[in-house]
């Protein structure tokens with residue numbers, strides 16, 4: 565098991581983006597939408613070229629790599645958003661209308677963004693979910709009847725097929741065979757990806773659209789980027805990531821809070837790992853053990869994830885996680901947690917008040933006894 569470095573993470577994210585574009589092309593082709601498809605195919609070709617250059621070491625510096633990736637990602641945003649937005653103003657543009665209605669048909673909850681960004685990220689989340697759905701069906705179908713010697717072929721076929729169909733085949737049809745790497749890593753899917761949030765061996769995840777602090781009666785939904793939520797001392801809070809994540813079977817995630825929040829007294833009490841195959845937002849339970857309010861800002865890097873490459877064959881026995889995942893904060897968690905904060909500081913204050921009351925009563929009692937004794941003596 566080894567930690568994925570930033571280059572390896574970005575390569576896997578790139579493979580993920582290529583797969584997402586391939587899926588979109590498949591869906592739009594089904595719907596007979598050639599104009600939209602030709603632009604997206606063109607973009608995919610640029611992503612494939614970027615992947616080859618990156619993998620073959622032709623992009624010399626990290627700055628160069630990230631600049632190239634950012635340009636592609638921005639272009640992707642622009643192309644998809646413009647197709648989606650055109651449909652709003654031009655109803656005769658059947659391509660965009662279909663594209664938009666498909667993207668909007670989802671039940672993605674908790675996306676609190678504006679205009680084109682909503683459609684762009686919704687579209688990506690939908691695609692990520694459809695891939696996850698395929699994997700789940702694949703693994704469910706194969707569960708229980710896989711021979712140990714077939715792990716590699718069977719358990720991984722769902723992912724391998726995806727890589728072969730949507731990455732290797734387009735690479736082979738567009739680029740010289742000797743430039744194509746023999747081993748393409750499995751993809752990491754992340755919505756709202758920001759290349760600047762990549763660390764040397766981790767990725768900073770941002771605060772999502774919904775926050776629940778135990779002192780509140782209802783969860784808070786952010787509506788604009790600069791909004792904050794405060795967690796008072798002694799309060800417990802549930803926080804969601806802005807990113808929607810899907811991990812492949814050979815990648816395991818370790819999650820934590822960023823040090824800049826920990827140092828204020830915020831502690832992560834909700835568990836520390838993301839299973840291969842997990843698909844959703846990540847839900848954090850945190851406790852403010854510090855002495856002051858901790859402020860968290862919507863869509864600002866708040867958490868951190870480290871990706872572990874499971875790599876070897878024994879780890880492949882793990883399969884993928886197929887149980888619950890989070891789109892929003894579950895109501896039952898809110899009901900269980902609601903209540904007043906109990907902080908050490910608050911308790912200290914209350915003990916001090918009790919001490920003062922006790923001293924006053926004691927002093928009054930001693931004074932009364934003294935006065936009584938004085939009267940008797942007279």
Ligand SMILES: Nc1ccn([C@H]2C[C@H](O)[C@@H](COP(=O)(O)OP(=O)(O)OP(=O)(O)O)O2)c(=O)n1
Pocket residue numbers: 834835836837838839840842845846847848849885887888890
């Ligand atoms: N802070 C966390 C910890 C975990 N998870 C997600 C990712 C994990 O892959 C999944 C399951 O984690 P656990 O196995 O620790 O959780 P449970 O044991 O409660 O769930 P299950 O019974 O589904 O395994 O939940 C999350 O969103 N936020």
